[in-house]
Amino acid sequence: QVQLVEYGGGLVQAGGSLRLSCVASGSILSLDHMAWYRQAPGLQRELVASITSGGSTYYSESVKGRFTISRDIDKNTVYLQMTSLNVEDTAAYYCYAYDGYRGDYGRGTQVTVFS
Numbered sequence: 001q002v003q004l005v006e007y008g009g010g011l012v013q014a015g016g017s018l019r020l021s022c023v024a025s026g027s028i029l030s031l032d033h034m035a036w037y038r039q040a041p042g043l044q045r046e047l048v049a050s051i052t053s054g055g056s057t058y059y060s061e062s063v064k065g066r067f068t069i070s071r072d073i074d075k076n077t078v079y080l081q082m083t084s085l086n087v088e089d090t091a092a093y094y095c096y097a098y099d100g101y102r103g104d105y106g107r108g109t110q111v112t113v114f115s
Contacts, residue, residue, distance in 0.1 A: 002026060002097045002104045009093060009109030012085055016113075020080040022095030022106060028076050029053055032100045036069060036080045038091035038111075045094070049080060062088075085113045 003025035012018050020036065028034060035050035049069040050058045057069055068081040078095065090113045095106040 001102070002031065002099065004095045004097055004104060004106035006093065006095050006106045006109040009111045011112045011114065014086050014113055014115045016085050017081070017083045018085065018111060019082070020093055020095075020109060020111075022078045022080075024076045024078070024097060026076065027073075028071060028078065028097075029073055030099065032098045034071070034078045034098075035096040036078075037094045037096055037105070038089075039094070039108075040091040043091075048093070051078065082111070085111075087113050087115055089113050 005023050006020060008018060008020040031053060033050050033052045036048045037045050038048050039045040048060055048063055049067055051069045051071055066084045071078045092108040092110050094108045097104050
């Protein structure tokens with residue numbers, strides 16, 4: 001089981017930026033992929049971005065061009081750089097890791113965007 005801890009959430013004005021970090025308990029190269037999900041109140045959890053062990057990335061249409069997922073292998077950390085934030089980005093953001101057999105989520109970090 002992978003332990004994941006997210007950092008970096010907070011309150012930001014629309015148009016601003018935030019960077020989320022997710023620290024994994026072990027080597028992230030051993031994972032099939034990692035991802036960021038988000039869940040707004042009353043809505044289902046949705047995939048925001050993902051990165052494979054080979055470095056391939058995926059973005060949902062709603063964040064493409066504004067968010068960037070990246071990683072630091074030496075620090076076992078995955079990042080989500082968020083720019084041009086809008087109120088619709090307000091949600092709890094969860095880090096996710098899949099090792100080829102099971103997936104695990106972190107506890108999440110809240111991002112609130114105000115206009």
